[in-house]
Amino acid sequence: MFTNVIVKKPGKSYLEGLTTSDLGKPDYELLLKQHDAYVQALKKCEVTVTELEASEEFPDSTFVEDAAVLTSDFAVITNPGAESRNAETVEIEAITKKFYNKFYFIQSPGTLDGGDVLQAEDHFYIGISERTNEEGAKQLKKILESEGYEATIIPLKEFFHLKTGIAYLGNNQLVVAGEFVDHPAFDSYEKIVIGKEDEYSANCIRVNDYVIIPSGFPETNRKFTEAGYQTIELDMSEVQKHDGGLSCLSLRF
Ligand code: CIR
Numbered sequence: 001m002f003t004n005v006i007v008k009k010p011g012k013s014y015l016e017g018l019t020t021s022d023l024g025k026p027d028y029e030l031l032l033k034q035h036d037a038y039v040q041a042l043k044k045c046e047v048t049v050t051e052l053e054a055s056e057e058f059p060d061s062t063f064v065e066d067a068a069v070l071t072s073d074f075a076v077i078t079n080p081g082a083e084s085r086n087a088e089t090v091e092i093e094a095i096t097k098k099f100y101n102k103f104y105f106i107q108s109p110g111t112l113d114g115g116d117v118l119q120a121e122d123h124f125y126i127g128i129s130e131r132t133n134e135e136g137a138k139q140l141k142k143i144l145e146s147e148g149y150e151a152t153i154i155p156l157k158e159f160f161h162l163k164t165g166i167a168y169l170g171n172n173q174l175v176v177a178g179e180f181v182d183h184p185a186f187d188s189y190e191k192i193v194i195g196k197e198d199e200y201s202a203n204c205i206r207v208n209d210y211v212i213i214p215s216g217f218p219e220t221n222r223k224f225t226e227a228g229y230q231t232i233e234l235d236m237s238e239v240q241k242h243d244g245g246l247s248c249l250s251l252r253f
Pocket residue numbers: 017018019060063065066082085114115116161164242243244245247248
């Protein structure tokens with residue numbers, strides 16, 4: 001059960017942010033509408049939304065998930081792997097101080113993006129990616145284990161971030177795509193498998209009574225509905241253009 005989320009309005013500089021996709025330039029007005037719909041959907045999930053103002057200095061800072069890993073009783077401030085995003089943590093640390101008094105920090109030469117961290121009850125999975133290095137992953141594992149959690153490090157083969165291709169729904173159920181479908185680390189879970197053509201929809205978020213999924217993936221929606229979940233579909237086109245998905249846009253705790 002989540003009670004709070006932190007989101008951040010995208011600034012105009014979003015258009016100059018990082019991307020590997022070839023989906024074209026985002027439309028800023030449409031992006032704002034999509035972000036607003038995201039905030040409304042979260043409110044429908046009965047969480048209190050803390051919305052940070054846009055900052056032009058950090059083009060990718062609407063992807064707040066990468067700057068912290070939040071658990072029920074402590075916060076880990078990350079050390080984001082992209083140079084242009086590294087100082088996004090300053091604002092996130094300041095806002096999380098309103099909710100937490102126990103903090104840990106990922107330190108250089110360790111790098112870590114929150115998008116590479118998945119929590120499934122008391123077990124965390126930490127991806128090693130272009131953004132999260134082995135040192136960063138090991139630091140986080142040590143922090144989590146010192147707090148009584150289990151942690152498994154997963155070197156990624158293809159996905160951008162760990163959560164690009166996996167989500168935890170609760171009830172021992174995972175949503176998996178691509179390299180995670182047959183990954184032995186996830187053998188003990190019940191899985192909703194997302195096909196290659198619907199891969200983008202594996203980045204979804206369970207928030208209390210709903211699973212929020214990107215629109216345009218009827219097969220994914222059908223799978224969730226069949227598994228007994230209520231879904232909310234959101235158009236994520238302008239977010240996808242900059243390699244983002246539903247999880248990246250919020251910190252949920
Ligand atoms: C970046 O390259 O950092 C952003 N354009 C996208 C970050 C997406 N974040 C995430 O998957 N957690």
